[in-house]
Amino acid sequence: MGTQKSKASPPAGGRADTKKKLPEHFRDYRHVWVFMELERGQVHPVSFELLGEGRRLADQLGAQLAGVILGPPGDSTQHAVAEAFAYDADLVYLVEKPLLTDYRNEPFTKALTDLVNKYKPEILLLGATTLGRDLAGSVATTLLTGLTADCTGLDVDADGSLAATRPTFGGSLLCTIYTLNCRPQMATVRPRVMRMPQRSNKPIGRVIRHNLRMWEDEIVTKVVDFLSDGQSENANLAYADVVVAGGLGLGAAENLQLLKNLAHTIGGDYGCSRPLVQKGWLAADRQIGQTGKTIRPRLYIAAGISGAVQHRVGVEGADLIVAINTDPNAPIFDFANVGVVADAISFLPALTEVFIKRLAPRNHMRLVN
Amino acid sequence: MHIVVCIKQVPDSAQIRVHPVTNTIMRQGVPTIINPYDLFALEEALKVRDYHGGEVTVLTMGPPMAEDALRKALTYGADRAVLLTDRHFAGSDTLATSFALSQAIAQIGNSFGTPDIVFTGKQTIDGDTAQVGPGIAKRLNLVQLTYVAKIASIELSARTITVERRSEGGTQVLKSELPCLITMLEGTASIRRGSLEDALRAARSEIVKWNAAEAGIEDITKCGLRGSPTVVKRVFAPTPRAEKAAQIDTTEKTVRDVADELVTSIFTHQPALEHELSSTGSA
Structure with missing residues (x-):
């Protein structure tokens, strides 16, 4: 891959230098908002990650950070309000109404656009979940403003504009996108792309309530049922502390068992690179990378994965990346911390054996001694 | 029933290479395909048509060569193809794209009958934004049903539709009304092999080609670069x-x-x- 970011290609698009003064009516758009996603009573962790990011942006701008909470009246919504402050929001905008119990596009779009039009945020961040993407697209179109999806980096530039960086062309390059002359500047970020900030005991502060003028019989779409995935085995990949993943170097679908054995031994979860999903060896929700899951484990072991950029952006947040690949020139060694040039098929069983020996007997020895 | 399917011609991402020195995309000779996610939408549209009767119109916005993607869609069994092409569309971001497409869909409605369902794929493989579908729905004031894993039923007389929608941690079963916009999840039915008859028809078919004016777009400043609030300022390789x-x-x-x-x-x-x-x- 290329060398330094200073070697960037010429700016794309003909308007790169046409950044004009923001139109007068957008000048009073201030402060940074984070949409807090409530999933059946639980705040999606991506909302906290965004509050951490929003805090940084707000501090750079000398602005305030607000959490936006739309939900049914009751304990879970109140809990979300408390959590927003615990993750360092300065204030919360709250819409409580029974028709906001389950996510539906119509009431959520109206509630969020009403809030934006009334209180005028400069930046609005949402999680790039199915909910966040469904909502962000509608809200941005209603407001006729710019929206940058799946950002991997957010910053404020010298004149206070939001610089939103995301992978482009299937993840082979990155690009930085600005929303000119429109407000708010909207962006979505996938879960786990941003670091989870520290939770504090900050007490509940200022809560601004908004009364949504919408009634159930105005809403066309009804939720008939919800079929929960339950505690399905693949629910936690994005949030696992230890992840092992395989790529084409595994050679055959049955060798996935080697991966699962290792994951099981060290109490981790397992995933794969995109080609394995395309081959049908594993389901799409096991895919790690830009178009799959972004992970931030403390330990990531990549076995037989070459490390294309689109995979790299999904794992870069790991504390320790271990790569096993037969090709000493595989790009994965450019961003792994520890590398082993070896055949994953023979190496994985040996590694599993060593882990078993180093982990289990140690507990045993402690007891004996 | 009239169904419109929005498709996009995209570079085959597996074939994209980055120039090692200039860090620019080497597009030359990269084959194009129909965005794979759109094929799930097209198959679902064809299934609905086969069951309920009616017509499927495929629509794309792009350069003249995007006609290839439309002709391919016709070989799968689509009834009509519309190509929206105009240099004024160059540089469109998702907001400008959804504007142009929604105007074209309205014009398709005027010319060939109001659509009951507009389908898109859940996202494209080159942009990955998933924003154009919701944008079209909002502009046309259609019910928006994204990440649909299954169309459970359509009651034409009652104008209702029930779908299973992928959401965080589970599946929502939603009952809604026509007309609606559906973005189809991957992994549903794969695209059919078109019949020989469809292949012959596709080769002979006239593709409807509209420029901005023919699509009914009066305000050209809402299109292309001028109609796009977002601007790509820098493209670079990761450090x-x-x-x-x-x-x-x-x-x-x-x-x-x-x-x-x-x-x-x-x-x-x-x-x-x-x-x-x-x-x-x-x-």
């Missing part, structure tokens, strides 16, 4: 980590010894893990 991976020396060692050295290295980097894995692992 490599400062150091390459520390390689475990494998020369003249057994696999077992190398594995042992690797585990030592892991626990040296992350001392806390040694204890935690011991207590949480199932070893």
Whole structure:
């Protein structure tokens, strides 16, 4: 891959230098908002990650950070309000109404656009979940403003504009996108792309309530049922502390068992690179990378994965990346911390054996001694 | 029933290469395909048509060569194809794209009958934004049903539709009304093999070609670069980590010894893990 970011290609698009003064009516758009996603009573962790990011942006701008909470009246919504402050929001905008119990596009779009039009945020961040993407697209179109999806980096530039960086062309390059002359500047970020900030005991502060003028019989779409995935085995990949993943170097679908054995031994979860999903060896929700899951484990072991950029952006947040690949020139060694040039098929069983020996007997020895 | 399917011609991402020196995309000679996610939408549209009767119109916005993608869609069995092409559309972001497409869909309605369902794929593989579908729905004031994994039923007389929608942690079963916009999830029915009859028809068919004016677009400033609030300022390759991976020396060692050295290295980097894995692992 290329060398330094200073070697960037010429700016794309003909308007790169046409950044004009923001139109007068957008000048009073201030402060940074984070949409807090409530999933059946639980705040999606991506909302906290965004509050951490929003805090940084707000501090750079000398602005305030607000959490936006739309939900049914009751304990879970109140809990979300408390959590927003615990993750360092300065204030919360709250819409409580029974028709906001389950996510539906119509009431959520109206509630969020009403809030934006009334209180005028400069930046609005949402999680790039199915909910966040469904909502962000509608809200941005209603407001006729710019929206940058799946950002991997957010910053404020010298004149206070939001610089939103995301992978482009299937993840082979990155690009930085600005929303000119429109407000708010909207962006979505996938879960786990941003670091989870520290939770504090900050007490509940200022809560601004908004009364949504919408009634159930105005809403066309009804939720008939919800079929929960339950505690399905693949629910936690994005949030696992230890992840092992395989790529084409595994050679055959049955060798996935080697991966699962290792994951099981060290109490981790397992995933794969995109080609394995395309081959049908594993389901799409096991895919790690830009178009799959972004992970931030403390330990990531990549076995037989070459490390294309689109995979790299999904794992870069790991504390320790271990790569096993037969090709000493595989790009994965450019961003792994520890590398082993070896055949994953023979190496994985040996590694599993060593882990078993180093982990289990140690507990045993402690007891004996 | 009239169904419109929006498709996009995209470069086959598996074939994209980045120039090692200039960090620019090497597009020359990269084959184009119909965005794979759109094929799930097209198949679903064809299934609905086969069951309920009616017509499927495929629509794309792009350069003149995007006609290839439309002709391909006709071979799968679509009834009509509309190409929206105009240099004024160049540089459109998702907001400008959804404007142009929604105007074209309205014009398709005027010319060939108001659509009952507009389908798109859940996203494209070149942009990956998933924003154009919701944008079209909002502009046309259609009910928006994204990430649909299954169309459970359509009651034409009552104008209702029930779908299963992928959401966080589960599946929502939603009952809604026509007309609606559906973005189709991947992994539903694969695209059919078109019949010989459809292939012959596709080769003979006239593709409807509209420029902005013919699509009914009066305000050209809402299109292309001028109609796009977002601007790409910089394209660059990711910065490599400062150091390459520390390689475990494998020369003249057994696999077992190398594995042992690797585990030592892991626990040296992350001392806390040694204890935690011991207590949480199932070893």
